[in-house]
Amino acid sequence: xxxxxxxxxxHSLWVVLLVSMGAFLLAHLAPGDPLATAAGDGAxxxxxxxxNRLRAQYGLDKPLWIQYARWASRASRGDLGRSIxxxxxxxxxxQERLPASLLLMGSALLFSLMLGISLGVGMAxxxxxxxxxxxxxxTTLALSAPSxxxxxxxxxxxxxxxxxxxxxxxxxxxxxxxxxxSSEAANLWSQSAHFVLPxxxxxLAQLAVWARxxxxxxxxxxxxxxxxxxxxxxxxERTVVLNHGLRNALLPTVTLLGTGIGALVEGSYIxxxxxxxxxxxxxxxxxxxxxDYPLVLGLSVxxxxxxxxxxxxxxxxxxxxxxxxxxxxxxxxxxPGLSETGLNKTGYHGGRAAR
Amino acid sequence: xNSARGSISAIPASRPLRLSKQTIGRVIIAAIGIAALCxxxxxxxxxxxxxxxxxxxxxxxxxxxxxxxDAAGRDLWARALHGARVSISVGLLSMLAxxxxxxxxGLGAGYLGxxxxxxxxxxxxxAVALPLLLLILxxxxxxxxxxxxxxILIAATSWMTVARIVRAxxxxxxxxDFIAAATTLGASRLRIMRNHVLPNLKSTLGVAASLxxxxxxxxxxxxxxxxxxxxxxxxxxxxxxxxxxxxxxxxPWLVFFPGFLISLTVFGFHSVAETQ
Numbered sequence: 217x218x219x220x221x222x223x224x225x226x227h228s229l230w231v232v233l234l235v236s237m238g239a240f241l242l243a244h245l246a247p248g249d250p251l252a253t254a255a256g257d258g259a260x261x262x263x264x265x266x267x268n269r270l271r272a273q274y275g276l277d278k279p280l281w282i283q284y285a286r287w288a289s290r291a292s293r294g295d296l297g298r299s300i301x302x303x304x305x306x307x308x309x310x311q312e313r314l315p316a317s318l319l320l321m322g323s324a325l326l327f328s329l330m331l332g333i334s335l336g337v338g339m340a341x342x343x344x345x346x347x348x349x350x351x352x353x354x355t356t357l358a359l360s361a362p363s364x365x366x367x368x369x370x371x372x373x374x375x376x377x378x379x380x381x382x383x384x385x386x387x388x389x390x391x392x393x394x395x396x397x398s399s400e401a402a403n404l405w406s407q408s409a410h411f412v413l414p415x416x417x418x419x420l421a422q423l424a425v426w427a428r429x430x431x432x433x434x435x436x437x438x439x440x441x442x443x444x445x446x447x448x449x450x451x452x453e454r455t456v457v458l459n460h461g462l463r464n465a466l467l468p469t470v471t472l473l474g475t476g477i478g479a480l481v482e483g484s485y486i487x488x489x490x491x492x493x494x495x496x497x498x499x500x501x502x503x504x505x506x507x508d509y510p511l512v513l514g515l516s517v518x519x520x521x522x523x524x525x526x527x528x529x530x531x532x533x534x535x536x537x538x539x540x541x542x543x544x545x546x547x548x549x550x551x552p553g554l555s556e557t558g559l560n561k562t563g564y565h566g567g568r569a570a571r
Numbered sequence: 572x573n574s575a576r577g578s579i580s581a582i583p584a585s586r587p588l589r590l591s592k593q594t595i596g597r598v599i600i601a602a603i604g605i606a607a608l609c610x611x612x613x614x615x616x617x618x619x620x621x622x623x624x625x626x627x628x629x630x631x632x633x634x635x636x637x638x639x640x641d642a643a644g645r646d647l648w649a650r651a652l653h654g655a656r657v658s659i660s661v662g663l664l665s666m667l668a669x670x671x672x673x674x675x676x677g678l679g680a681g682y683l684g685x686x687x688x689x690x691x692x693x694x695x696x697x698a699v700a701l702p703l704l705l706l707i708l709x710x711x712x713x714x715x716x717x718x719x720x721x722x723i724l725i726a727a728t729s730w731m732t733v734a735r736i737v738r739a740x741x742x743x744x745x746x747x748d749f750i751a752a753a754t755t756l757g758a759s760r761l762r763i764m765r766n767h768v769l770p771n772l773k774s775t776l777g778v779a780a781s782l783x784x785x786x787x788x789x790x791x792x793x794x795x796x797x798x799x800x801x802x803x804x805x806x807x808x809x810x811x812x813x814x815x816x817x818x819x820x821x822x823p824w825l826v827f828f829p830g831f832l833i834s835l836t837v838f839g840f841h842s843v844a845e846t847q
Contacts, residue, residue, distance in 0.1 A: 365830030
């Protein structure tokens, strides 16, 4: 078990390193003179001597790999440079916006998991019957609607027409919980009201993914010999399904947590922008639109690090939950009927859908 | 039994007409495809013709304009039909690119194995983790927003999925006896991959391709929302949705119809991909 964790950790560090290199290289491929920004807006860097002095001062005369090493060493100490458009340290901006994003994504992850797994279990218990069929249609629909559209339609119906819920933003109370503003008591409803539409929009597609996987893996588990044995022993159906079936069937879902986190991060660009949510997703979109390279670079690396951490945690959780992994030290070759291809064929693994 | 074959009596009399999801998906795709191809015959309006007469601006859906008109008095039915051509082309072309690249990488990694597999899969890992943001930013600063740029961007962010699926499937196929037989007969690795593994990937690739089209059409909508869509005045469903944003309050149909068409088309491709 320990060896596996260490191996996964090493792999994660490796991915972070390569991604940061890739991101740095890409940012440097981008046209535009870094000196123009380094020298400050509007400051004309006129004479060649002055240019050379500045180049030396900022280390731009060094080879690219040295520049990367310097950037990486600063970045590892939390210095990601300054944003051009907002004129503040990138790390401060990220620290400010991160809690809002984590709150939104955490809620969406929980919500989609709870509802998705319940739906999947419901579908698996009656394969081919009405709940299964309706579930099949609903999940396909949920995966097919662009989240921009879902968000806008929800705003139109619930915020504009019915005026039940706010169309976006964060309530002052939330902001205060996150240390964004002075604390002030507010009632629970107005707090959670701001949450509802963004969380629903962000969860929708992911919910469908969980439901489908949960259905597939539970249907599979319930066909297992151990379930037949449990039934033969005369256990109650409830016990058979929950303790014998679901317990085994939850494992494949856990392995998908990693891709699920990636999909939520990608979804957050759109959802945070549609609902004016003050998180990293919206900041990223703003950074792209103002072509703020240091900010984009800092955000990209930060987001990549969080996605990698999410994947790592999902892997470790899987290891902790699967006794085969603890005992034999390797992942089982194939889940019965749920091999990598089996799952992928039915289609919906988080992937990098730009919803 | 044999004599009954082909005769009418072989068909159960009370067989209920049950439409499978796949059939419905095919029908949706065919209908939208035909509508896109026949766009000029299905509307008399020019999709880009501006009409600033007072009652032609933001007209709600009605007899003259089934989908209403936008802020420039353009007929949305015409724009939706012509936009279908753009959106579906984006979907199909980026799917082709993603499937081609994904198949080559997945097949190579899965069949050749060893260090090639390790290397290619690390490349896939990085490509998956590599921020979409930077890619967009770079593309944006080098090129003017255009159709080819959009297609390349979408393909560049979706081939990894195909590569992973193809690799896993290839490994399964490669473990089978007929591959061992071909190897024993002295077939080259390239020949085995091309003539023995690839044909067996057909159904997997069909599913992957169908999902890739669905994903690409959704990505077009998302990228248009972020301002990276097809340049104006040409319509695509994504840009129509984006155009409608500022009129969500007074003219919600501007957003509703393009989003609905995207959902319907993507639903069609998802349904076709479902193997049951």
